[in-house]
Amino acid sequence: MANFYRDNADLRRRIESASWARILPALEKDFTDPHELAPKSIEEAVEQIEMVLDMIGALAAEEVAPHAAEVDRAGARLVDGRVVYPEPLQRAFRQLADAGLMGFTLPREFGGMNLPITAYTAAVEMISRADASMMTLFSLQGCGETIHRFAPRATRDRYLPRLCTGGITPCMALTEPNAGSALGAVSTRATQAPDGTWRLTGSKCFITNGGADVLLVLARSEEGKPGGDGLSLFVVEKGKGVEVGKLEEKLGIHGSATATINLTDAPGILLGRRGEGLYKVTLSLLHNVRLEVAAQAVGIAQAAQKAAVRYASEREQFGRSIDQFAPVRAMLFDSATEIEAARAIVVTTASVVDRKRGLERAGGGEELQRYERLADLLTPLSKYYACEMVNSVTSRAIQIHGGYGYSREYAVERHFRDGRITSIYEGTSEIQVGAMIDLLLRGGLPLLFEEPLRDAPEPPSASGALGILRANYEMVVEAAESAKKADRFAHQGWARQFADAVATILSGLVFLNDAQKDERSAILAKRQAREGRRQAETLLRVVREGDRTPFDETSFGPVVEPYR
Numbered sequence: 001m002a003n004f005y006r007d008n009a010d011l012r013r014r015i016e017s018a019s020w021a022r023i024l025p026a027l028e029k030d031f032t033d034p035h036e037l038a039p040k041s042i043e044e045a046v047e048q049i050e051m052v053l054d055m056i057g058a059l060a061a062e063e064v065a066p067h068a069a070e071v072d073r074a075g076a077r078l079v080d081g082r083v084v085y086p087e088p089l090q091r092a093f094r095q096l097a098d099a100g101l102m103g104f105t106l107p108r109e110f111g112g113m114n115l116p117i118t119a120y121t122a123a124v125e126m127i128s129r130a131d132a133s134m135m136t137l138f139s140l141q142g143c144g145e146t147i148h149r150f151a152p153r154a155t156r157d158r159y160l161p162r163l164c165t166g167g168i169t170p171c172m173a174l175t176e177p178n179a180g181s182a183l184g185a186v187s188t189r190a191t192q193a194p195d196g197t198w199r200l201t202g203s204k205c206f207i208t209n210g211g212a213d214v215l216l217v218l219a220r221s222e223e224g225k226p227g228g229d230g231l232s233l234f235v236v237e238k239g240k241g242v243e244v245g246k247l248e249e250k251l252g253i254h255g256s257a258t259a260t261i262n263l264t265d266a267p268g269i270l271l272g273r274r275g276e277g278l279y280k281v282t283l284s285l286l287h288n289v290r291l292e293v294a295a296q297a298v299g300i301a302q303a304a305q306k307a308a309v310r311y312a313s314e315r316e317q318f319g320r321s322i323d324q325f326a327p328v329r330a331m332l333f334d335s336a337t338e339i340e341a342a343r344a345i346v347v348t349t350a351s352v353v354d355r356k357r358g359l360e361r362a363g364g365g366e367e368l369q370r371y372e373r374l375a376d377l378l379t380p381l382s383k384y385y386a387c388e389m390v391n392s393v394t395s396r397a398i399q400i401h402g403g404y405g406y407s408r409e410y411a412v413e414r415h416f417r418d419g420r421i422t423s424i425y426e427g428t429s430e431i432q433v434g435a436m437i438d439l440l441l442r443g444g445l446p447l448l449f450e451e452p453l454r455d456a457p458e459p460p461s462a463s464g465a466l467g468i469l470r471a472n473y474e475m476v477v478e479a480a481e482s483a484k485k486a487d488r489f490a491h492q493g494w495a496r497q498f499a500d501a502v503a504t505i506l507s508g509l510v511f512l513n514d515a516q517k518d519e520r521s522a523i524l525a526k527r528q529a530r531e532g533r534r535q536a537e538t539l540l541r542v543v544r545e546g547d548r549t550p551f552d553e554t555s556f557g558p559v560v561e562p563y564r
């Protein structure tokens, strides 16, 4: 029987080597939860995680993946104002829900499984590998987390148990025609009646699962306060005053319903405090969702690379299979490295987030602040790196399939179309690196690297790699010092190069640790060290020279002006 967990040694390794001893006791209240399904020890908890992932691996491979092409062809539809998903997607969703998987990280008291984000990330990856559209329904679980964290008790009791059974589904309604990346410009109005109840009026666009039963809506609640400080997040229930306008026709994820929603005096319940809707509540929601999308990107890339490797071994030209040609091999090698680098970064981030959640429950302190900063830095890095990676990997997979890759006959064109959205929704790549660079220049580099670079092993199979990684880090630090003398416009212009260099050092360190156990990882560690050197040298040169060619008015203007 096919199984997307068992057939993926790298994913299994990431799960097996996660820092469970630090994550699980805090999550499981030191194993004192009397609930009958609660584990009583770390070993039992890890066993539970493995069991659940194994089950998802089987469901993804056997029940979801075989129908992905049909789901893509049929697409989600709007029938009499109601969103209708393709039948195989509805069926698979029911199976996932019946298996109890829709409350993955929520507490058991609401019917959830109380599992770590690290495990959830692996689950999202496997579902996405099977069908990227299915993932957009499965991974709306971040909405439940937000309700759990910020809603009044009655609201939690009303929605969370049904979200956990999949009896109802949520959506996240933030974007508006004039408020995309700049969510501070949201104009949907929330007005409070004298009896304290809220009513929302406005239009949202591009909303995944727009026909949802429970909507998390960002709206302007503070009269006279422009920007993000005037916004609050509300829970709105499907019904009177909530109408699905239309579904978008789009490049990929056809099985996912991307809707316009019109709100007219729709009743809402405030989440968190007034005026904290964007910078506190939505940001917390987006942090969850961004990690999910990063995992989605890894899953889609895994599917495309599997297809490319198979095709390259079967397709013959010039009397031999095309995987005998050096340029084809180089593409397959680069894709494998980038997928595993992205997975390493995503899982590292997830375990930092788990650790942070554990410390929050334990009451905070200095250690919590450290993990908050790490999560703030790593989440956009994961989203950026994984989502750019999937675009490269799926594009290469098409290249390796030649003309057949461009045809509908093979799945890689679907993976390419599906993967393309990841670097756009839930915050574009530019927004991710833009957020990251500020933190990186304000002490982020030592926070990320000082300890791991000091303590990293140097297995003989990867000799020399650690020295190169350390030198790469020094170059990035020097570039950051130099960048501080420039303005913020330049920081934003150089942000991608910083992000690439940082991601390569980070993944190189993970591979180096793995290299203690296997030779294959030593190859990857050395590759990242070399690739990172090229990136760090270029970055340092660009920043030292103050090279602003692509974005400075004196060069940008003359070059781009003729296209106006």
Ligand SMILES: Cc1cc2nc3c(=O)[nH]c(=O)nc-3n(C[C@H](O)[C@H](O)[C@H](O)COP(=O)(O)OP(=O)(O)OC[C@H]3O[C@@H](n4cnc5c(N)ncnc54)[C@H](O)[C@@H]3O)c2cc1C
Pocket: 171, 172, 173, 174, 175, 179, 180, 181, 182, 205, 206, 207, 208, 209, 250, 258, 421, 424, 425, 426, 427, 428, 429, 430, 431, 434
């Ligand atoms: C299929 C799909 C599903 C979606 N699902 C949801 C959902 O469930 N809920 C929801 O609320 N929204 C959803 N969205 C909306 C999505 O999050 C936005 O499209 C995205 O945030 C970008 O906003 P925009 O489209 O207005 O682009 P814009 O903000 O107009 O950006 C256009 C370009 O300008 C760049 N740019 C903008 N500002 C900056 C800046 N400050 N610095 C550098 N570059 C910048 C961007 O990176 C991008 O390249 C979805 C969109 C799609 C297509």
